[in-house]
Amino acid sequence: MAPxxxxxxxxxxxxxxxxxxRLPETDVAALYDxxxxxxxAQRAEAVAIHALFDADxxxxxxxxxxxxxxxxFEPTGYFSALAxxxxxxxxxxxxxxxxxxxxxLARKLASLDHLSKGRAGFNLVTSALDAAARNFGxxxxxxxxxxxxxxxxxVEVIRKLWTSFDADALVADKETGLFTDPGRVHRIDHEGxxxxxxxxxxxxxxxxxxxxxxxxxxxxxGKALAARYAELVYTGAHNRETAKAYRDxxxxxxxxxxxxxDSIKLVQALHGAMADTRAEVEDYMARITALTPATDxxxxxxxxxxxxxxxxxxxxxxxxxxxxxxxxxxxxxxxRMHQMVESEGITTVGELIENTRQRKHSKLVxxxxxxxxxxxxxxxxxxxxxxxxxGHGDQxxxxxxxxxxxLVPELQRRGAFRTEYTGTTLRENYGLPAAP
Amino acid sequence: MAPxxxxxxxxxxxxxxxxxxRLPETDVAALYDxxxxxxxAQRAEAVAIHALFDADxxxxxxxxxxxxxxxxFEPTGYFSALAxxxxxxxxxxxxxxxxxxxxxLARKLASLDHLSKGRAGFNLVTSALDAAARNFGxxxxxxxxxxxxxxxxxVEVIRKLWTSFDADALVADKETGLFTDPGRVHRIDHEGxxxxxxxxxxxxxxxxxxxxxxxxxxxxxGKALAARYAELVYTGAHNRETAKAYRDxxxxxxxxxxxxxDSIKLVQALHGAMADTRAEVEDYMARITALTPATDxxxxxxxxxxxxxxxxxxxxxxxxxxxxxxxxxxxxxxxRMHQMVESEGITTVGELIENTRQRKHSKLVxxxxxxxxxxxxxxxxxxxxxxxxxGHGDQxxxxxxxxxxxLVPELQRRGAFRTEYTGTTLRENYGLPAAP
Numbered sequence: 001m002a003p004x005x006x007x008x009x010x011x012x013x014x015x016x017x018x019x020x021x022r023l024p025e026t027d028v029a030a031l032y033d034x035x036x037x038x039x040x041a042q043r044a045e046a047v048a049i050h051a052l053f054d055a056d057x058x059x060x061x062x063x064x065x066x067x068x069x070x071x072x073f074e075p076t077g078y079f080s081a082l083a084x085x086x087x088x089x090x091x092x093x094x095x096x097x098x099x100x101x102x103x104x105l106a107r108k109l110a111s112l113d114h115l116s117k118g119r120a121g122f123n124l125v126t127s128a129l130d131a132a133a134r135n136f137g138x139x140x141x142x143x144x145x146x147x148x149x150x151x152x153x154x155v156e157v158i159r160k161l162w163t164s165f166d167a168d169a170l171v172a173d174k175e176t177g178l179f180t181d182p183g184r185v186h187r188i189d190h191e192g193x194x195x196x197x198x199x200x201x202x203x204x205x206x207x208x209x210x211x212x213x214x215x216x217x218x219x220x221x222g223k224a225l226a227a228r229y230a231e232l233v234y235t236g237a238h239n240r241e242t243a244k245a246y247r248d249x250x251x252x253x254x255x256x257x258x259x260x261x262d263s264i265k266l267v268q269a270l271h272g273a274m275a276d277t278r279a280e281v282e283d284y285m286a287r288i289t290a291l292t293p294a295t296d297x298x299x300x301x302x303x304x305x306x307x308x309x310x311x312x313x314x315x316x317x318x319x320x321x322x323x324x325x326x327x328x329x330x331x332x333x334x335x336r337m338h339q340m341v342e343s344e345g346i347t348t349v350g351e352l353i354e355n356t357r358q359r360k361h362s363k364l365v366x367x368x369x370x371x372x373x374x375x376x377x378x379x380x381x382x383x384x385x386x387x388x389x390x391g392h393g394d395q396x397x398x399x400x401x402x403x404x405x406x407l408v409p410e411l412q413r414r415g416a417f418r419t420e421y422t423g424t425t426l427r428e429n430y431g432l433p434a435a436p
Numbered sequence: 437m438a439p440x441x442x443x444x445x446x447x448x449x450x451x452x453x454x455x456x457x458r459l460p461e462t463d464v465a466a467l468y469d470x471x472x473x474x475x476x477a478q479r480a481e482a483v484a485i486h487a488l489f490d491a492d493x494x495x496x497x498x499x500x501x502x503x504x505x506x507x508x509f510e511p512t513g514y515f516s517a518l519a520x521x522x523x524x525x526x527x528x529x530x531x532x533x534x535x536x537x538x539x540x541l542a543r544k545l546a547s548l549d550h551l552s553k554g555r556a557g558f559n560l561v562t563s564a565l566d567a568a569a570r571n572f573g574x575x576x577x578x579x580x581x582x583x584x585x586x587x588x589x590x591v592e593v594i595r596k597l598w599t600s601f602d603a604d605a606l607v608a609d610k611e612t613g614l615f616t617d618p619g620r621v622h623r624i625d626h627e628g629x630x631x632x633x634x635x636x637x638x639x640x641x642x643x644x645x646x647x648x649x650x651x652x653x654x655x656x657x658g659k660a661l662a663a664r665y666a667e668l669v670y671t672g673a674h675n676r677e678t679a680k681a682y683r684d685x686x687x688x689x690x691x692x693x694x695x696x697x698d699s700i701k702l703v704q705a706l707h708g709a710m711a712d713t714r715a716e717v718e719d720y721m722a723r724i725t726a727l728t729p730a731t732d733x734x735x736x737x738x739x740x741x742x743x744x745x746x747x748x749x750x751x752x753x754x755x756x757x758x759x760x761x762x763x764x765x766x767x768x769x770x771x772r773m774h775q776m777v778e779s780e781g782i783t784t785v786g787e788l789i790e791n792t793r794q795r796k797h798s799k800l801v802x803x804x805x806x807x808x809x810x811x812x813x814x815x816x817x818x819x820x821x822x823x824x825x826x827g828h829g830d831q832x833x834x835x836x837x838x839x840x841x842x843l844v845p846e847l848q849r850r851g852a853f854r855t856e857y858t859g860t861t862l863r864e865n866y867g868l869p870a871a872p
Contacts, residue, residue: 084521
């Protein structure tokens with residue numbers, strides 16, 4: 001039987017290793033030069049990667065930037081610049097529904113979809129850091145489920161705005177002088193709990209109808225939102241059984257929302273570090289781990305989860321982990337921590353630090369190129385996921401070069417990944433139905 | 437004596453003639469294709485135009501789009517895509533201080549400045565249409581002077597954010613593992629009337645220190661804001677005497693704010709329609725005027741000013757014009773209407789409509805290429821303005837082709853416009869001082 005074809009998105013952030021910049025081979029200046037990412041995007045397009053993806057954050061603490069580079073480009077401009085530098089690859093940015101106005105964001109995404117001729121995706125987040133809230137007049141984040149309630153209404157509003165111009169609104173009749181038929185342009189007159197928006201949008205319907213909606217987050221509220229609206233869902237499951245259970249659950253829940261279960265795709269975050277041989281990549285992993293300040297890793301994680309371990313010594317037994325629902329920040333990060341503590345048998349604070357330093361909580365896959373390809377095929381054949389969002393490690397031959405020059409070609413040779421784009425728009429390339 | 441060198445920015449909107457798309461030579465599909473504007477930007481860069489400029493609007497009424505194309509691209513993505521398509525020319529977009537959050541906008545503009553390596557400009561507007569307010573939870577615009585008070589605090593906040601990373605904050609010491617010196621990254625802890633923002637920004641200081649700030653608007657509140665913050669001011673004066681008086685006033689007011697008067701530049705909007713001979717361009721003007729639905733022009737103007745003439749017949753005498761300060765919308769548009777009525781000796785509603793249709797209220801300059809060049813040089817030599825923002829008419833040989841292929845080369849031959857970029861950043865190219 002022919003192998004199943006997988007989705008591959010490329011995570012274009014600099015690296016999942018916070019200390020990658022300390023490697024002798026990392027050119028720090030290049031990290032802040034758009035040309036670096038333009039070339040990366042063009043290389044990814046040359047091997048038919050479905051889409052580029054980037055996360056985002058709306059706030060940092062001064063100490064956050066001390067040990068690892070912070071983001072330099074904000075998503076609207078960044079993905080638009082990448083759109084102008086490519087012609088086929090999808091472009092999925094991350095925007096917050098908590099700290100944006102739906103009208104502004106609907107417009108930006110419609111514009112990106114027009115600019116890219118149908119390649120835009122919207123990864124929806126509710127923001128999970130108090131450092132973000134403090135840049136928007138608040139002392140801390142709105143309560144978790146409130147953020148998700150706002151997110152749901154937000155999606156309703158932007159969908160209404162995206163369809164406020166009928167697909168045939170453009171007339172452009174030079175004889176009569178009618179450019180747009182005002183009868184095919186509609187106010188939306190939305191009045192809800194969070195938003196009051198009259199509409200219409202200022203621009204024609206986006207080429208994809210609406211951009212591909214993607215979402216991550218495995219809290220109950222997050223899953224409900226995904227089942228209702230998301231077309232692409234990100235996960236970072238600890239094993240293929242967990243992923244399959246989640247995929248099955250999403251498909252059932254989507255069906256209950258009246259959707260075709262094939263209209264929701266699950267992709268697993270996979271951070272690969274690979275080389276021709278396992279010995280070579282293990283040497284690389286030892287080098288990068290030695291450069292990683294372990295306590296800083298832990299402090300970052302504490303800020304994400306709100307769980308404070310700073311008073312404990314490394315030899316202290318690990319206290320019981322908090323219930324993920326107890327945090328108003330990243331519930332998903334606490335879920336990951338639970339999974340790691342269980343699967344690695346962690347009993348002390350020191351072991352937690354060491355495992356964090358080795359990024360056992362992230363979906364790191366270390367191995368030869370063939371082993372990583374085997375792993376990906378195994379998950380897809382098992383029905384755990386529809387594909388992956390691959391983090392490229394870093395800008396070395398163990399990171400992005402290995403992914404684009406070795407891993408993807410290997411999967412193509414095996415028939416597990418396409419060799420060319422199958423559609424014009426991102427929606428078509430994912431095999432997703434047209435927006436209504 | 438050598439002629440004074442002038443600033444030339446190019447207004448990249450499709451046309452100032454609302455009916456331009458009805459001309460047989462206009463390719464309507466090209467208006468919605470980013471490639472059209474990419475080529476335009478590259479052509480403008482080839483003749484050393486200082487900057488590309490575009491206005492913006494955050495709301496339309498369905499009927500607004502009926503007779504003329506609406507904007508398709510929003511400014512953040514558009515100018516970032518243009519940044520990725522050029523390397524020298526400045527990029528000045530328009531953003532509203534009323535309907536954006538300062539943190540989000542500071543970040544977008546810092547990102548554009550990094551992406552373009554120091555070519556970003558921020559044209560600050562307070563928004564003047566109730567159609568915009570209705571997309572942001574309001575029934576009408578906040579009161580005029582309130583909007584300007586918010587704008588002033590907005591600029592204070594974004595400047596603090598842009599300087600929240602010291603210029604030498606990036607350490608990137610591979611030995612010690614210190615990437616950013618946290619002692620050189622500062623919270624801003626702003627608490628004012630409109631905003632509470634903790635900071636820091638998420639990214640390093642922009643290459644220009646901060647993007648070039650530009651502003652238009654000739655209300656008292658607008659002038660006060662310009663004198664305090666703006667480095668580039670747009671006007672649309674009816675004659676060179678009015679412009680000179682305004683320029684002199686701005687320079688005196690800037691000095692009172694403790695600024696060097698040469699750090700504020702006044703540029704006049706100039707909408708050129710030109711050809712090798714006057715007869716040729718007059719024929720073109722007759723064609724475009726015949727295609728322009730006059731009452732629609734008037735209705736658009738009514739929506740901008742809030743002054744309703746719809747109950748009157750064309751033969752009715754023109755009622756007294758309202759005081760510009762009476763409108764909560766575009767005070768500047770009412771000032772223009774006053775100037776036109778006076779200078780053209782308009783006495784009836786019909787005459788107002790006909791003059792509007794011929795765009796006598798706009799800074800239209802019709803003539804041979806030599807005549808338009810004479811006009812521009814005359815204003816600059818008189819000390820009325822530092823330069824122009826040239827609207828290109830349309831995508832025909834009377835519009836953009838004439839500006840870029842004939843007018844600019846003519847001014848270069850006369851020594852009134854430079855032939856190459858004199859600096860790396862937009863700030864340097866304007867001869868503006870470095871941001872503190």
